[in-house]
């Protein structure tokens with residue numbers, strides 16, 4: 001499906017697979033990471049494509065004479081999210097790779113995304129984990145598709161020595177989920193809590209923005225939809241949470257051990273209850 005290896009017919013992508021391709025499942029390896037100079041820190045990365053069908057394995061690539069890669073089938077125009085934070089380099093015509101984005105990460109590793117239909121950012125731009133590097137492509141013959149024979153993204157990592165490596169090896173078997181938020185202990189909402197919240201809202205309530213831990217109007221609108229659907233919120237879906245939105249969140253928290261008032265004022269105990277909910281493995 002990609003450069004230097006045998007094509008994967010588009011027809012082998014099931015309709016279900018394509019539908020599943022509409023949702024990105026996050027996976028983020030956290031086990032056993034120790035911050036050491038020059039050592040990879042896998043918790044700084046997640047697997048942005050784990051919710052899509054793997055249509056070309058690393059070994060498939062090697063067998064076809066490629067230096068390696070992973071192909072994930074997805075409809076043209078799917079937002080491609082950064083596996084980790086870093087600096088963007090766009091390579092408009094990267095031979096068989098077509099439109100290619102390279103992210104240079106702070107630990108010397110790079111990730112590359114190939115066969116894009118469009119770029120999102122300029123050269124030298126900074127991107128956070130989960131930000132959109134561009135839109136997927138791969139339609140045969142389309143600008144930027146390179147040698148691709150069907151819609152997909154090709155993804156690989158490059159280590160600091162310049163050797164291509166399998167992201168799944170690096171992340172430890174494909175990622176073990178988003179880290180748990182410490183809000184459950186300290187009652188203080190932070191970026192990890194909001195990343196998990198965004199992923200929960202992506203799964204349950206149609207949130208389509210970045211999983212970046214920075215809640216904005218879209219995050220709050222999805223939160224309001226969830227509160228309307230499950231926790232008795234009847235106010236507007238305007239992305240501006242007020243007392244009634246937070247009262248609904250407190251009702252959720254009460255189902256997870258919060259015993260304080262339902263007054264719309266989120267204190268540490270309200271957040272602890274919410275965090276117990278959001279720390280469930282199902283929202284990894």
Ligand SMILES: [Zn+2]
Pocket residue numbers: 001002003056061069070071153154155
């Ligand atoms: Zn490939």
